[in-house]
Amino acid sequence: MARTASPADEGPYRLRSDGLPCTLGFLGDFVRGPALFTLYRIARDQSRFPNGPGSFLIDVDDGAGARECCRFTDEPGDTVEWNGSWRGDAWCGWIMKRARALIAKSENA
Numbered sequence: 001m002a003r004t005a006s007p008a009d010e011g012p013y014r015l016r017s018d019g020l021p022c023t024l025g026f027l028g029d030f031v032r033g034p035a036l037f038t039l040y041r042i043a044r045d046q047s048r049f050p051n052g053p054g055s056f057l058i059d060v061d062d063g064a065g066a067r068e069c070c071r072f073t074d075e076p077g078d079t080v081e082w083n084g085s086w087r088g089d090a091w092c093g094w095i096m097k098r099a100r101a102l103i104a105k106s107e108n109a
Contacts, residue, residue: 016040017059017068025057028102035062037069037095039102053078058099060086069095074103 014022016038025040040057055073059066070092072080080096082089 015066016057017066018057022066027056027106030098030102032091032094035060037098038066039099041103041106042071056099056103058095072096 027039029038042055058069060069068083
């Protein structure tokens with residue numbers, strides 16, 4: 001069951017894995033087993049020239065707090081950068097399928 005972010009989610013204990021508020025860039029979430037996966041849109045890097053591409057962050061929380069699962073862009077030919085033990089995990093294909101469905105849903109909204 002997906003949840004929606006609310007102002008009550010903001011605070012010192014509702015942070016993304018990168019330390020920013022969990023409502024910033026929130027696109028949605030999905031669950032598998034004990035793990036909650038949350039997808040965020042990361043804005044384009046405007047400190048570079050030319051501006052870097054926008055990207056996406058997937059955090060995973062299995063009760064121990066949000067940790068980075070992976071990062072990726074929608075640039076043609078770009079690869080997913082899996083974090084730590086997620087590299088090669090059997091759930092990777094399922095995670096990306098769910099993430100791409102949330103991205104498509106956000107672009108059609």
